[in-house]
Amino acid sequence: MRKTGSALVTGASRGLGASIARRLAADGWPVAVNYLPDPGDAQRVVDGIVTNGGTAEAFRADITDEAAVDALIEQVEARLGPVAVLVPNATGPQPSKPALDVSWQDHLDQLLFFVKSPSLLMRAALPGMRRLGGGRIVQIGSEMPERAAPGMSAYAAAKAAQMSLTRTWARELGPLGVTVNLVAPGWIPVERHASVAAEHVEAYRRDVPLGRMGTPDEIADVVAFLASDGARFVTGERITVNGGYTMD
Template identity: 45%
Template sequence: MKLTGKTALVTGGSRGIGAAVARRLARDGAILGIVYKENTAAAESVAEAIRAAGGHAELFRVDVTQEQSVQAMMQAFVARFGRIDILVNSAGTFAAAPVEAVSRSLFEEQMLTHPWSVIATTKAALPHFPAGSGCVVNVSTSLVHQPANGTAVYAAAKAAVEVLTHGFALELGPRGVRVNAVAPAITRTDMTAGIPADVLEQERALTPLQRLAEPDDIADVVAFLASDDARWITGRTILTDGGRV
């Protein structure tokens, strides 16, 4: 198994893409920290599935927008497992609003949840990556590359995540830390459950591979980026969108 002996912390690991990433990294042999905000039952069920398959998983209930809490979580993770090898930032919320309805609080919530949390978790992880290695994978969105009405603030927050990904890769490359991102198009999770069927059908039809993504489609690419097979890739965002963009 490619990640045997590695430790991985996945934010947003209780549901959707993050849950699929946690399960996949555990299947590859990694010891998992599953970070979630409030949905303990969902997080427990991901951890239980990992344990039932013979893996190791622990839960960390943390609001990733709160830097002190993130620091404390990282200390607890490292106290338990000794170090961190892989950090995956999948925690996120989606907010759409036409420009007239964009409020400062919506803007702040999106910027804190997306780019700020990436900064907070990366800062917290840095001292605990093994000398000369370490890996961060951030989750962006294809909306950065192909805008849709009403999603400008969400996409701007994710654009910031991509620029942070590229900037941190430059800064941390000399320390052996790789930083990459994936940018999914619509993926079947709780986040997209409320999208009307006709809109989903339109998206499917516009996707060259003629279906919408499942969380595992994204998780497999994250697992590749987290593995040594991707040792020569850093500072990249991979569009995981079935060709939609």
């Protein structure tokens, strides 16, 4: 059944974002598939959704640019309806660097995607959510703050900041009927990991209590739950989806 409003998934042309977009469309949401810069992958996601009976359109935008985000939300609202479900998923490069080599710019590069971009998107989408009487914001976090993996300090710090945003927004936006939650995937191999050696994947898998690597669809399932009416009384939460890898 078609939903009221639309779902916007940033960075949805491939990887986790593509799976999330497909799952939300299967649940009846008209989905805005955000991409940058190549439209080919995004259009394939859209075509697949439409072939399966869903509604989707591709929207090109740099979600770290304030004017571009405002224009994106305006375009999505005009073509698919107000954004009822916002999934800030887009990310950038995640270089591994020893702590002594990490510059302030390295930190800013990560904060750009995990603090600035979600903030811009929330601010632009919120008026539409208020018109709808509520909405869902589902951030895509990471297990990295718990893993404290050497070389990933800038990324881990930004992801920890993203969780703080989630909890604070949950308190502030709750009275408006907007829930805010975060899904923290483990290492889910996608296209960007194609060059990772098989032994590294196997080393990670051995420490997963469920004995296997996760899949993008398993992340999408949890996002879809948080976007659903079934999660109407869930907010300010962080759900880790990694087969138990970071259990205490």
